[in-house]
Amino acid sequence: MRLLRPLHVARVCAALLLGLSVSLPVTAEASPQTRKKTTRSSVSARKAPVKKAYSASTSRARKARLARARAAAKAREAVRVARLREAMTPRYKTDAITGAQVPDVRAAAAIIFNPETGEILWQENAKDKRSIASITKVMTAVVFLEDSPDLSTETTIERSDVYAASTTYLRANERVSLNNLLHLTLIASDNAAARALSRVSHGGTASFVERMNEKAIELGLESTTFTDPSGLNPANISSAYDLSRLISYASGNEVMAPIMRTQNYSAAVGRRTVNIHNTNRLLGGDGVEVMAGKTGFISKAGYCLATLLKLPTGNPVAVVVLGARSNPGRFYETRHLVTWMSQKATELFRKEQQQVPQP
Numbered sequence: 001m002r003l004l005r006p007l008h009v010a011r012v013c014a015a016l017l018l019g020l021s022v023s024l025p026v027t028a029e030a031s032p033q034t035r036k037k038t039t040r041s042s043v044s045a046r047k048a049p050v051k052k053a054y055s056a057s058t059s060r061a062r063k064a065r066l067a068r069a070r071a072a073a074k075a076r077e078a079v080r081v082a083r084l085r086e087a088m089t090p091r092y093k094t095d096a097i098t099g100a101q102v103p104d105v106r107a108a109a110a111i112i113f114n115p116e117t118g119e120i121l122w123q124e125n126a127k128d129k130r131s132i133a134s135i136t137k138v139m140t141a142v143v144f145l146e147d148s149p150d151l152s153t154e155t156t157i158e159r160s161d162v163y164a165a166s167t168t169y170l171r172a173n174e175r176v177s178l179n180n181l182l183h184l185t186l187i188a189s190d191n192a193a194a195r196a197l198s199r200v201s202h203g204g205t206a207s208f209v210e211r212m213n214e215k216a217i218e219l220g221l222e223s224t225t226f227t228d229p230s231g232l233n234p235a236n237i238s239s240a241y242d243l244s245r246l247i248s249y250a251s252g253n254e255v256m257a258p259i260m261r262t263q264n265y266s267a268a269v270g271r272r273t274v275n276i277h278n279t280n281r282l283l284g285g286d287g288v289e290v291m292a293g294k295t296g297f298i299s300k301a302g303y304c305l306a307t308l309l310k311l312p313t314g315n316p317v318a319v320v321v322l323g324a325r326s327n328p329g330r331f332y333e334t335r336h337l338v339t340w341m342s343q344k345a346t347e348l349f350r351k352e353q354q355q356v357p358q359p
Contacts, residue, residue: 087329090336103340107333108302108323112341113244115251115308115318121341126240129223130322133296134189135243135306136231138250141186143211144197145255151179155200161192166232168192174270183267186259188276189295191230198229205229216242219249234300244318247306251292251316260292281331282307288338291316295330303330309338313345 086106093104102122103110109125120126159172169184170176170192176184178200184193198208209226216224223239224246238246251257263283266275279295282288282305293307302323310316319337324330 083326084328087326087332090339092340103337105321105333105337106325106329107321109240110321110333110337111240111244111319112337113241113248113318113320115245115248115316120241121317122337123240126244126320127223129237129239131234131298131301132231132236132238132243132322133298133301133304134191134231135238135246135294135296135304136226136229136236137185137189137194137296138246138256138294138306139212139215139226140194140197140229141182141256142246142250142253143208143215144182144201145253146211146215147201149178149201151177151182151255153178155181155196157192157196158199161195161199164232165190165192165195165230169267169269169274169276170196171270174272176267176269180267180269182255183259183262183265184276186256186294187262187265187278189279190276191232194230219245221246231296232298234298240320240322243306243320243322247292247294247308247320248316248318251308257292260294261290280305280307281328282309282334285335287312288335297327303327305330305334307334309334311338311342311345313342315345317341 091104091106092101094100095102103124105124107124109128109130111123111126112121113119114121154175154177157170157172157174157176162168162170162172167188168190169188170190176193176196178197181190181193181196184190185197195205198205201208203211208229212226212229213224216226221238221242223237224242225235225237227233227235250260260278260280261283263278264275266273280290280293282290282293289310291308291310293305296304296306303326304320304322304324306318306320308316308318317338319334319341321330321333321337324333
């Protein structure tokens, strides 16, 4: 037998190895594109929402929650309607001294005041000291106008004016005329506007508040104290009696009174024009002629209104309602008092005239 040469053996082994490599499966490294597609597919698979199996108990619980929410909303609406109907209905009681039927208000305090004679025509807790909220702005405007400012002058709103202002149409760094600030203060009850008026007055805000208190003393408002010009501070205190005198005094101001009677107003604020509406809903109402007025509300004060009205007889009366239960409530209380006063006006004013000493 002929022996194979080493060279032939090497060739045979190489051929065998090549065939083996061809027959085995090839595991190639995936290309970047392939890896990217695979990664996306795995991520998509992970993110795919897992459908939960239907559960009758879960469905019933969801329906029960919706039913409770609807019932709660319906109950709140029913309470709102009931309170509105209650406010729309006047209440009366028998006076313990005279035996006459007199108003029985739901508010914490109220008064009907004759500014011509200084007489209290009717009252309920009228001299109790209470937080007065934005009725404060009446005194703010009175003190501001005592400087006889040029209302066409513009000022820049500062961040301190708008900070936590609650109700405001203003933004920091906007230019606004003093006239528009005054309108915003008395019509829209804008807190930042009231702050700006006090800040630009001589002496600044601290001095301005001192002057507000000095003016209260000058007017004989013994139950009245001010701590800020906007009324956001609940420490601004007065009484229905004091406020009836204050609103009567303010109605004689030829600048303030027309503003307080304005229902709608467009104010240029920076590069914007803002349309504001008077917070006093008595304006434009049937049977009520408003000569001056201002609303107020914070949680400590409740819903308040101080207004000077003209009765059908032509007699002016100041009506103040403090601590009403709702926004509509303060206006309905005032209307009820005016209606009652109108019915009694002839008799009451006749008695007053008889009591005035003849010259």
